[in-house]
Amino acid sequence: MPDWRERLAVPRAAFIPAVIWDYEPETDEFTRISRDSDPARWHGMVAADQPITTQLDDGQPDDGQPHDRTRVPSSSCSQPSLVADMLDALDVRPGHRVLEIGTGTGWNAALLCERVGGTGQVVSVEIDPVVADNARRALAASGQAPLVITADGAAGYPPGAPYDRVLATASVRAIARTWIEQSRPGGRILAPWGTDYGEDALTALEVHADGSASGSFGQRLAFMRMRGQRRGFLDPAADELDDAERSSTAREPLELFEMVDFSAASFTIGLRVPDCYLTVEDTDDAHRLIELHDIRSHSWARVTMVRGEHPWTVHQLGPRRLWDEADTAYSWWQDAGKPAPDQYELTIAADGAHSVRLPGRHWRLPLRPGS
Ligand SMILES: C[S@@+](CC[C@H](N)C(=O)[O-])C[C@H]1O[C@@H](n2cnc3c(N)ncnc32)[C@H](O)[C@@H]1O
Structure with missing residues (x-):
């Protein structure tokens, strides 16, 4: 396969705005990069085989005040x-x-x-x-x-x-x-x-x-979602956490990794558990938080993985038991022979209904209003 530069007949530099945003993982912040004041960095980013963030937060300006709002890319030039x-x-x-x-x-x-x-x-x-x-x-x-x-x-x-x-x-x-x-x-x-x-x-x-x-x-x-289909997460307050149901999971570390890995079980879990947004956060070298969010029913679950400790604590809040649902879907994936994403077929019927099929298995995916 030829290099991507030979496969793309139009260079991208002329399409990239004079101000772009560079994500700094260490600080979890976006740095403003100007073509006029930092041409070397701007041109370096444009020449690289990387996506470039061209807009944050649907264009809302940063008010410059301290806040704990995470800035979210809303337009970009793809890789x-x-x-x-x-x-x-x-x-x-x-x-x-x-x-x-x-x-x-x-x-x-x-x-x-x-x-x-x-x-x-x-x-x-x-x-x-x-x-x-x-x-x-x-x-x-x-x-x-x-x-x-x-x-x-x-x-x-x-x-x-x-x-x-x-x-x-x-x-x-x-x-x-x-x-x-x-x-x-x-x-x-x-x-x-x-x-x-x-x-x-x-x-x-x-x-x-x-x-x-x-x-x-x-x-x-990994693409940004179309407006109208974005996902959202919950951030329960301390008193809500006090009320959360506590249990533990006997799942092994490898199983937890498979549950969040696209090439393993995560694609299938998503097909089996509707309206459930997964986030994974390493808070330090010893702690990983796996969280599941359904903003519609206000249901939330967290597995706190602690290095060197096992089994891990599970918190679940709200009308749905999201961890239990994901755990059941993971068992289904194992029993079905661990299908990879490319083994499924997606059909959209003339009325818009979405369904997925594996040989011998077939089910409809619930769609929300506005989907
Ligand atoms: C990854 S960028 C597209 C990259 C673009 N094709 C390019 O060559 O630079 C995604 C774009 O989709 C736009 N977008 C998001 N939701 C949309 C919607 N519902 N209808 C039309 N555009 C939408 C965003 O504003 C954003 O500019």
Whole structure:
């Protein structure tokens, strides 16, 4: 496989804003990097095979006051080698009509334009007006002319339909029915897809004439979620913790690691346990907190792993016993022969219902309103 630089016909520097954000794991903070005041660092980041955060907190300015709010990336330019992999997986051909969800910097839209050529058409939908305007400017300067629409990509863009290809560059838990309805039969939809529990898988679906779509899960990805499908976590207060049900788990360390590992059980647990957001935090060298959150029912669970101690304490709060549900799903995964993500098939019926299938097993995934 050639180097990603040879696979991407448009360089990305012209699409990257003058101010970008560099994450510092040691401090868990983002540092502002300006092209004008720190050109070496800015150009170094742009040249690297790394994603670049271009917006935090949906563009809300940092008020400069001390706060304990964690800043969250809300727009970025994806990792170049991954962009190349996704364009190849999308199988874009000259003359295609392509719908992109998540214009971001506009770089991927420019790459799509280059692939569809003069006879094709690219429509790219971006929910954030400031991000969309910046992308329009960069695209105009680059000489590429996709149609950039400022809107919620969940609605697709009917005037440009039917599309041969739909590409989501923000991750989703639910494939929008509009994307299927606006695709031609035989068309392809590519999206980072994941449940609330774990990481996303690059998911390729073929659209069928009956209005359904089906496909399978590929490589693991970490993308920001589409607005409207974001996950949230709970942070119980000390008095709530006092009321939490306490138990312990006899699971071995390897089992706990499998429960949070995408290539092991976590993808399956997410398919079996709805609306359950997993977080894993190492608070120091000896302590790891595995937490499960359902913000809708206000249910929460924590396993406190302490090096050198076993079994570990489990706290569970709220109407659901999330740890018990995950533990049951883990046993199911073991009994089912430890299926990997790429062994499942995902089907979206014409009415939007999502279901997954393994040979001999089949079940429907609950979707929330707004999915
Ligand atoms: C990873 S970035 C996209 C990268 C982009 N394709 C590029 O080439 O730079 C994800 C983008 O999706 C946008 N987004 C999030 N939710 C959206 C939604 N519901 N509809 C449209 N765009 C959305 C974000 O504002 C963000 O700009």
